[in-house]
Amino acid sequence: MRIAIDAMGGDHAPKEIVIGTEYAARNNSDINYVLYGEESEVRKYLTDDLSNIEIIHTNEKIEADDDPVRAVRRKKEASMVLAASDVKEGKADALFSCGNTGALVAAGLLVVGRFPNVDRPALMSTLPAFSGSRQEFEFLDLGANSDAKPVNILQHAILGTHYAKDIRQIENPTVGLLNIGTEENKGNDLNKKAYNLLRDEPSINFYGNVEARDLLNGLVDIIVTDGFTGNAVLKTMEGTTSTMKKVIADAILSGGLKTKLGGFLVKDAISQLGDSLDYDKVGGAILIGVKAPVLKSHGSSKREVVEYTLEKTKNILLSGVIDHMAEAFSE
Amino acid sequence: MRIAIDAMGGDHAPKEIVIGTEYAARNNSDINYVLYGEESEVRKYLTDDLSNIEIIHTNEKIEADDDPVRAVRRKKEASMVLAASDVKEGKADALFSCGNTGALVAAGLLVVGRFPNVDRPALMSTLPAFSGSRQEFEFLDLGANSDAKPVNILQHAILGTHYAKDIRQIENPTVGLLNIGTEENKGNDLNKKAYNLLRDEPSINFYGNVEARDLLNGLVDIIVTDGFTGNAVLKTMEGTTSTMKKVIADAILSGGLKTKLGGFLVKDAISQLGDSLDYDKVGGAILIGVKAPVLKSHGSSKREVVEYTLEKTKNILLSGVIDHMAEAFSE
Known part of the structure; x- marks a missing residue:
């Protein structure tokens, strides 16, 4: 199992990305971590000589203020794009980046590719719930597709249901x-x-509006919009x-x-408050509806967040959720 | 000058509405306050015999869970609808209610009527800003028109600009x-x-997105959506x-x-925090784009809020803002 990592994306890249990757690699000798980026820069932060870390060298990278679609189309050698290409070609199984969110959505859609019957992928995060019997819920779409049609929302509900079942072990998520x-x-x-599409869809457990x-009151397991x-x-x-x-x-x-x-x-x-509602700090976002796990953490992520998100990526790969989504949206 | 008041709308109607109206009437002997509702119920809470308070009796009222448009069309004798009709016919100059928001929007649109060139009215509130040089901003549309077209947003920006100029005395509001x-x-x-319409409109001072x-950071005087x-x-x-x-x-x-x-x-x-962000408690909402001031306070409003909103209604009437809006949207 191989995870492709954009070593050059994020405010603290490559340092924190590389160190976080090494943390993850030490605990998962059966998983291969491939770092895409400036080799000499990346190597600087590797302290051990782990056999399950590999570097793919490239000089190019996508900047935070690059136009997403154009950058993905033109910067073929950018670390994020090379990593996405290797996922597409089956040389890696998942993609992780702390870089430009729009570019990662574009790389997921245009390079990794969507399931045949998913019209638009969505960005999804697990957010905290503060009352009731639920401590978390999945929230999507966070902005991958700003001009949604009703059928997109239905597809996202089905994708979110698979995620909640396989990753959060909820039998019949609402x-x-x-x-x-x-x-x-x-x-x-x-x-x-x-609403009408969701109400009439047999494969989901629709709660209503x-x-x-x-x-944040934990009424349901998944909220779509x-x-x-x-x-x-x-x-x-x-x-x-x-x-x-600030007011306090x-x-x-x-x-x-x-x-x-x-x-x-x-x-x-x-001081705990801010972090609990900052979705980037509670586990980043996943681009859902594409053929492989594509995960994103905040640009400001440090080594611990990188390690945490790589663990999450591993769990998604091991869960079989991608296969279940592929089946649900096969032709 | 006459203000038509729906005495039967709100959780504490008619008691708190009547008492708040009497507060306002004591301080404004030159303004007439007309209470629409069950006369014996209304009279119970009037302590003084003020000559500038009048009661128009009706048995009917709109309930919180009535379907807004249907209720306004069918309940012709409801306190809110009678009050709106008198505004339409020029027997009163402004409408105030703490009742069903959707019904008040419908009464404003269908009974009071919109300016000829305003396609859809909007609900607007003044919200607090917590940093920068601004302490407040106008926010609209809060839900009068959930299927907006670009031109609706442009019209709302022009209406909001007139409001900020005339009511908040801002010379060139952003x-x-x-x-x-x-x-x-x-x-x-x-x-x-x-965005393109707003950028190209000479009568507003467009800041951008x-x-x-x-x-809440006080970047502009008016935010439209x-x-x-x-x-x-x-x-x-x-x-x-x-x-x-709750978390704290x-x-x-x-x-x-x-x-x-x-x-x-x-x-x-x-404990001050919650109130400062609860728009109902910071002055209610105004239905903007209709031919007379139509103001709304929260269903839970007590006498102080009623008095405060009636003062605000008076200031809107005295400011001439309705005439300025009418000119801007005349044919």
Whole structure:
């Protein structure tokens, strides 16, 4: 089993990518890790001479501000594109990058390729739920496909269901549709049509509409929405969380001695907050609907996140979920 | 000047509506307040015999779970519909309700009526901004029109600009488009087209795209988006805020003595948080694009909020903003 790693993507590449990869490789001698990037740079950060780490040299890379589709089409020798090509050709089984998200979506779609009957892949993250019996839920599409059709949302619901079954071991996962009301006839034209498709699909367990204010309340295992709304909602969560932390900090700073003392005492409780709602820090995102696992972590990822995401990539490969998705969407 | 008030709409109607109206009437002897509702019920809560309060009796009312358009069409004698009819006929100048939001939007659109060249009205709220030089911004559409066309977003930007000029005294208010990236070509088809219309419109001061994570950062005076996204984003803010308050409370409760003591000391600082992001509590919403001020406060509104929103209604009437909007959208 081989995992192709874009060693040059991310704010701390190649250093943190390489070190995180070595962490993962030490614990998984049966898995091969292939680092794509500037060989001398990559080699600098390898301390052991592990037989399950390989380097594929290239000078080219995709920058954070490159136009995604153009970069993937033109920079054939970029580390991310070479890695994706090797996945396509069966020389590797999965792709991991901390680089340009749009470019990774394009590389997944244009190079690795989608399942024949999946019209558009989706970006999916596992987000935390804070009440009820669920501690997590899958949320998609986070922005791979901003002009969704109803059938895209249906396909994403089926893909998410397979993921929740195989990776999170939920027998009959529930699917909710993000909407602006809970009743059946709520929402815009897209979501009214998506509702009907989801309701009539026998292979999923459809719960109904879920309002945005209940997103974090653990009502269902999977929440589907179009990529524009998903991205806007996710970034609203991040922005609201960071604003609130600032507001609390300001209120404490401008308070009296009593409040300042209190602030000092609850500092740790408050600082955990931001991270729990920052999807990048809770495990990155997976591009779902393509023929192999394509995983993404935040540009700011350090070695621990890289190692964690590579473990997750391994688990996805071992679970057989890609085969199950392929069967569901075979012709 | 006469303000028509739906005395029967809201969780605490008619009691809190009537008492709040009396508060407002005491301070504004030159303005007439007309309460629509069950006369004996309404009279019960009037303590003074003010000459500027009038009651129009009706037995019918719109319930919170009524289908909005059907209720407005069929319940001709409902307090909200009677009040709207009197605005349409020039017997009153503005409409206020704490009742069913969808029904109020329908009453505004179908009874009060829109400006000839405004295709769809929008729900707009003033939200708090937490950094930069701005303390507030206008956010629309919050859900009056969930299937928006690019031209609707343009019209809403022009309406919002008039509001910011006349009500908030901003000379040349900036308009941002909520989008999933800041570059010109970002977003779905709707927002790419809306961007071009906004950029080319001489009567507004277009800033460009604003990402959802920057919503609360005070980058612009007005943020426009379609009603589906606006509603989803607003409810995400509310849900995230309430989740975070719960998470902080839990972290403090489950912490050691030190953390518990700290929690006690910062309690006030934290409890202010929720309210500052709950748009209903910071002034309700206005239905913009119709021929008269139509204002809405939350169903849970108490007398202070009713009084506050009636003051706001008066200021809108006195500002001349409705005339300016009418001119901008005259044929």
